[in-house]
Amino acid sequence: MSIFKFPFFKKKQTNKIEHEINHTINLPEHIAIIMDGNGRWAKKRGLPRFAGHKEGMDNVKKIVQVANKHHIKILTLYAFSTENWKRPKKEVDYLMQLPKEFIHIYLPDLIKENVQIKTIGAFDLLPDHTKRAIEHAIDKTKDNDGLILNIALNYGSRHEIVQAIQHIAEDVQNKKYEIDAIDESVLSKYLFTSELKDPDLLIRTSGEKRLSNFLLWQSAYTEFWFTDVYWPDFNEDVFEQALIDYQNRKRRFGGL
Ligand code: FPP
Numbered sequence: 001m002s003i004f005k006f007p008f009f010k011k012k013q014t015n016k017i018e019h020e021i022n023h024t025i026n027l028p029e030h031i032a033i034i035m036d037g038n039g040r041w042a043k044k045r046g047l048p049r050f051a052g053h054k055e056g057m058d059n060v061k062k063i064v065q066v067a068n069k070h071h072i073k074i075l076t077l078y079a080f081s082t083e084n085w086k087r088p089k090k091e092v093d094y095l096m097q098l099p100k101e102f103i104h105i106y107l108p109d110l111i112k113e114n115v116q117i118k119t120i121g122a123f124d125l126l127p128d129h130t131k132r133a134i135e136h137a138i139d140k141t142k143d144n145d146g147l148i149l150n151i152a153l154n155y156g157s158r159h160e161i162v163q164a165i166q167h168i169a170e171d172v173q174n175k176k177y178e179i180d181a182i183d184e185s186v187l188s189k190y191l192f193t194s195e196l197k198d199p200d201l202l203i204r205t206s207g208e209k210r211l212s213n214f215l216l217w218q219s220a221y222t223e224f225w226f227t228d229v230y231w232p233d234f235n236e237d238v239f240e241q242a243l244i245d246y247q248n249r250k251r252r253f254g255g256l
Contacts, residue, residue: 021070021240026247028200030074031067032215032222035060037206037230044230050094055232057098061106064149066236068113070243074148074196078214082122082156096126099153100133107137114146120192121155122163150196157216164190193218201246205231221253 021027035056042052060077067075080095087095110117117137126134134153167190171177177186188194198218204210207228211219225242227234 021243022247023071027070027243028072028223028246030076030197030199030201031072032076032078032199032202032219033063034078034202034204034208034212034214035231035234036204036208038232040206041230041232049091052230052232053091053094053098057102059232059234060102061109062236063234063239064110064115064147065113066239068115068147070240072147074150074199076120076150076152076193076196076199076215078152078155078212080121080153080155081213082154082159083213096130099130099137099151103133103137107140110137110149111140111144114144115141116144116146116148117141118148118150118196119153120150120160121153122159123154126154148196152214155192156213157211158213160192161187161217188217191217198222200251201225201242203227203242205229205234221251223249223251 038052038056039049040052041055042049045051064075079099084095085092117134117140119134119138123131123134130153134151164187168177168182168187172179172182193215198220199215199222201224202211202215202219202222203225205227207226209226215222223246225245227238227242229238
């Protein structure tokens with residue numbers, strides 16, 4: 001293995017060896033994160049679940065900065081799934097006002113940091129106040145060309161695939177496509193992620209090891225990385241461990 005496959009090391013004054021990411025090799029362009037463990041983070045501290053979600057929201061901003069620093073192009077964050085409606089109404093209401101709070105607090109910084117905000121999911125079914133906040137942020141950042149912060153809100157992969165099939169069926173009916181012309185690239189165009197490359201790396205925090213209906217189609221060849229750390233504690237160091245691990249993987253996409 002070439003020495004360039006190894007992360008460089010630098011010595012900190014504390015004598016602690018610290019990894020430094022080598023930006024010239026093999027960085028993931030698109031990272032997707034299942035931000036899990038807010039509730040357990042709060043419980044461990046004797047706090048209500050809301051406190052965990054609030055801390056999780058603040059952590060989104062910190063991790064956006066780290067992703068930016070490492071020139072990641074797309075960060076897709078699972079903020080609310082199509083299954084999360086099953087939670088108590090109070091928690092759902094709180095989660096639905098978080099995007100608004102996030103945008104209210106952090107939009108000026110995100111604009112300055114050249115972040116472009118996008119969203120995936122069943123947008124129409126979100127409460128009006130959530131939609132308005134997101135639309136405002138998308139509009140204010142549409143000319144930025146730095147990191148894409150792609151927030152998955154009311155997102156579920158199975159729903160995404162079903163709606164894609166419905167639209168394809170409509171287009172076949174309207175003679176836009178012959179059935180034989182429907183292939184993987186056509187289906188990809190009907191997904192919410194049509195403008196984004198597939199994730200290179202998918203991270204799930206909090207020790208759970210499942211996809212939970214997140215990017216099922218898009219993650220066919222994604223590298224997975226799991227950590228026991230709860231999302232509010234997922235910091236720069238842990239993020240960099242994931243990046244270094246990714247840099248040392250060999251992706252073969254089914255080839256040799
Ligand atoms: C899963 O943890 C987390 C969620 C369902 C919500 C995630 C949302 C955020 C981190 C904030 C969103 C930020 C923006 C910008 C909209 P859990 O509640 O299931 O945790 P648990 O498994 O420990 O109970």
